[in-house]
Amino acid sequence: METIRIAGVEKPVSRLIKGTDYFRHSDYETAAANLDAFLAIGGNTVDTARIYCGGESEEVLGRYMEERKARDRFVILTKGAHHDERGPRVNREAIREDLLTSLEKLRTDHVELYALHRDDPNVPVGEIIEALNEHIEAGRIGAIGGSNWTWQRLREANAWAEAHGLVGFAFSSPNLSLAKANEPFWPGCVSADRETLRWHEEAQMPLLSWSSLARGFFSGRFSPVRRDDPDIVRVFYSDANWERLRRAEQLAREKGASVVQIALAWVLNQPFPTCALIGARNAEELRSCREGMNIKLTREELDWLDLIAEER
Template sequence: MKHIQIKGLDKPVSKLVMGSDFFRLDNPHEVSEILHHYLAIGGNTIDTAHIYCGGQSEQALGIWLDETGKREEMVLFTKGAHHDNNGPRVNPEAIRHDLLTSLDRMRTDYIDLYGLHRDDPATPVGVIVEALNEHLEAGRIRAFGGSNWTHQRLQEANEYAAQHGLVGFSFSSPNLSLAKPNEPFWAGCVSADAEALRWYEEQQFPLLSWSSQARGFFTGRFSPEIRDNADLVRVFYSDENWTRLQRAQQLAQEKGVSAIQIALAYVLSQPFPACALIGPRTEAEMVSCRDGAELVLSAQELAWLDLTGAAV
C-alpha cells in the first residue's frame, strides 16, 4: 500500500482510507471482518465522523480499537461541527463539544486527523483557526483540515495562520471523482473542480476524497436507461459522465482491469498527494480497491478520461 505524509502527523497515511459510515453497535462481526481485510491490504487509516450512525460509527470503532489494541498503529480521521436542524455549527463551542465526544466514543486521548465536516463562510476563519490551534496545543489532535471546504477558504485560513504564528490546515477532504457532479450530493458539500485541482497541485496540498468512485457509477450497473437510483441520476447522470464511463471502460480493457479500478486510479494518480475514501463490504471488493490503487495513470490518460485531452 502506498502512503502520503500529512504535516503534523508522524504516521504515514495509506492512500486507501477505510470509510466507516456503516459501522454500528449491532454489527461488530462485520466491523471486525472488514477491518481485518483492510489491514490485510496494508491500510492504516479509518474515516469516521461525529454524526455517522448517530455516533455508533465512532463507538464501534472504539470497541474494535480496545479489543485489538491497535490504536497506535492506526490513523484515526474523524470529523465534527456538522450543521444541525438549527443551521451551521462551525464555532469554538461546537468544535469542542464534538471533539471531546468523539474522543470519548473512540476511547482515545487524541485524534490523528481532525476535520471540520462543513464550513460556515459567515464565520471568520481566524476564530476557527484559533480554536483548532487550542486543541492542537492541548494534544487532542495531531493535524486538522476541512471536509467540504473550498480551496479559497482553505487558502484564507492558512494565510491567517501564517500571519499570526499559528498552525494552519494540513489537509482537505472534498469530493473528487472521475464522474463530475451536476449538483452537490448533500447540501453544503464541495467537489474539487478544475480551478481547485490547479490549486491543490500548486500547493501540493493533501486531498482525501470522499465518494472517490462516484458511488458505484463506474461498476457497470448503471446506464442512461436505468434510473432507479434517484440520487445517482440527480448527481451523476450527464452526457459528459457517460462519455467518461465509456473511456474508463475502454482504458480498463486495454490494461486488463475494471472501469471502477480506473476511476479509483484517476483519483490516486493526481499530481498532488491524494487519498481515496473507500467503502468495500466484502473481501473481493477490498482486493479490487487494492489492485486499483496500484495502477498509475499518466497525465495524458487523466486528461483523456476527463475529456480535457486528446486520445492516448
C-alpha cells in the same frame, strides 16, 4: 500499501482510507471483519465522523481498537462541527463539544486527523483557526483539515494562520471522482472542480477524497436508461459522465483492469498527494481497490479520461 505524509502526523497515511459510515453495533462482527481485512492489505487510515450512524460509527471503531489492542495501528480521521436542525455550528463551542465526544466514543485521547465537516463562510477564518489550535496544543489533534471547504477558504485560513504564527489546515477532504457531480449530493458539500485541482497542484496540499468512486457510478449497476436511484441520477447522470464511463471501460480493457480500478486510479494519480475514501465491505473488494491503487496513469491518460483534451 502506498502512503503519503501529512504535516503534524507522525504515522504515514495509507492512500486507501476505509470508510466507516455504515458501522453499527447491530452488525459489529461484519465491521470488525472489514477492519481486519483492511489491515491485512496494508491499510491503516479510517474515516469516521461525529454524526455517522448517530455516533455508532465512532463507537464501533473504538470498541474494535480496544478489543484488538490496535489503536497504534490506525490513523484516525474524524470530523465535527456539522450543522444541525438550527443551522451552522462552526464555532469554538461546537468544535470542542464534538471533538471531546468523538474522543470518548473512540476510546482514545487523540486523533491524528481532524476535519471540520462543513464550513460557515460567515465565521471569520481566524476564529476557526484559533479554536482548532487550542486542541492541537492540548495534544488532542495532530493535523487539521477542511471537509467540504472551498479552496479559497482554505487558502484564506492558511494565510491567516501563517500571519499569526498558528497551525493551518494540512489537508482537504472534498469529493473528487472521475464522474463529476451535477449538484451537491448533500447540502453544503463541495466537489473538487478544475480550479480546485489547479490550486492543490500548486499548493501540494493533500486531498482525501470522499465518494471517490462516485457512489458506484463505475460499478456497472447504472446506465442511461436505468433510473431507479434518484440520487445517482440527480448527481451523476450526464452526457459527459457517460462518456467518461465509456473511456474508463476502454482503458480498463487495454490495461487488463476493471472499470472501478481505472476510476480509482484516476483519483490516485493526480499531480499532488491524494488518498481515496473507499466503501469496500469485504476482503475481495478491498483487494481490488489495492490493485487499482497500483495502476499508474500518465497525465495524458488522466486528461483523456476527464475529457480535458477536447476542451483545450
